[in-house]
Amino acid sequence: MSGCSLAGRHVVISAGPTYEDLDPVRFLGNRSSGKMGFAIAAAAAARGARVSLIAGPVTLPTPAAGTGSLHRIDVRSAAQMHAAVIGALPADVYIGAAAVADYTPARVAEEKIKKGSGSEGLTLQLVRTRDILAELAGHPRRPELVVGFAAETEDVERYARGKLAAKRLDLIAANRVGVAGSGFESDDNALVIYGADLALPLGPASKHELAGQLLDLICQRLSVAATGTGSAR
Numbered sequence: 516m517s518g519c520s521l522a523g524r525h526v527v528i529s530a531g532p533t534y535e536d537l538d539p540v541r542f543l544g545n546r547s548s549g550k551m552g553f554a555i556a557a558a559a560a561a562r563g564a565r566v567s568l569i570a571g572p573v574t575l576p577t578p579a580a581g582t583g584s585l586h587r588i589d590v591r592s593a594a595q596m597h598a599a600v601i602g603a604l605p606a607d608v609y610i611g612a613a614a615v616a617d618y619t620p621a622r623v624a625e626e627k628i629k630k631g632s633g634s635e636g637l638t639l640q641l642v643r644t645r646d647i648l649a650e651l652a653g654h655p656r657r658p659e660l661v662v663g664f665a666a667e668t669e670d671v672e673r674y675a676r677g678k679l680a681a682k683r684l685d686l687i688a689a690n691r692v693g694v695a696g697s698g699f700e701s702d703d704n705a706l707v708i709y710g711a712d713l714a715l716p717l718g719p720a721s722k723h724e725l726a727g728q729l730l731d732l733i734c735q736r737l738s739v740a741a742t743g744t745g746s747a748r
């Protein structure tokens with residue numbers, strides 16, 4: 516794979532789902548396969564970056580290190596992903612392709628939760644997880660570029676631009692989920708990259724092609740920052 520050079524850059528990428536345990540046998544998860552994030556990791560390593568790939572529970576093989584290097588850290592929960600991402604700093608770029616749980620059970624039962632004897636339902640108490648992306652964007656060691664993803668089923672641009680602003684991101688890659696041929700699990704996707712001054716449609720194409728195109732855009736933004744007024748870092 517060719518493309519711009521990311522040699523000398525540290526790129527941290529999150530990928531896959533998180534699993535939030537309810538008890539020793541059950542968890543709350545989601546449909547992310549990790550394909551999008553792993554494709555970005557492969558493309559960044561092929562461009563010479565030092566890649567830290569923080570992976571939720573997925574069945575994918577570790578991408579090749581290309582001309583750079585690739586260190587994979589496997590995690591399970593949103594809390595573990597948060598710790599691994601923060602632990603990977605400092606970085607030049609963070610790309611949050613993982614589908615991180617927004618809520619986790621308030622407590623994990625030590626023993627398997629048993630069915631009640633009657634027909635009553637089961638109420639779970641959930642608490643908010645920490646927003647890794649928003650925290651990184653406001654972190655004292657903020658990466659030069661913080662790039663989020665937005666997985667939406669409707670009103671994609673409005674919700675994506677809302678997250679771009681609320682989480683103080685440089686870019687956000689919006690994709691539609693819940694339809695065939697894009698989003699979760701599929702080998703293909705279609706993205707629109709939003710920035711304060713940008714709305715760039717990419718695809719439909721394979722997640723590998725899209726990863727390369729996204730990284731080319733990131734390279735351009737990094738070079739502008741590196742040759743700018745010196746206030747970028």
Ligand code: PMT
Nearest residue numbers: 547548549550551611612614646647648664665666699700
């Ligand atoms: O893994 P695949 O099967 O290939 O599917 C790819 C994908 C659909 C998972 C991917 O393209 C994608 O959209 N990833 C983001 C999914 C998501 O959680 O979107 P969101 O709109 O709920 O979250 C917005 C952003 O905040 C994301 O960058 C997410 O990583 C981040 N986030 C969310 C919650 C949280 N607690 N911490 C976060 O960092």
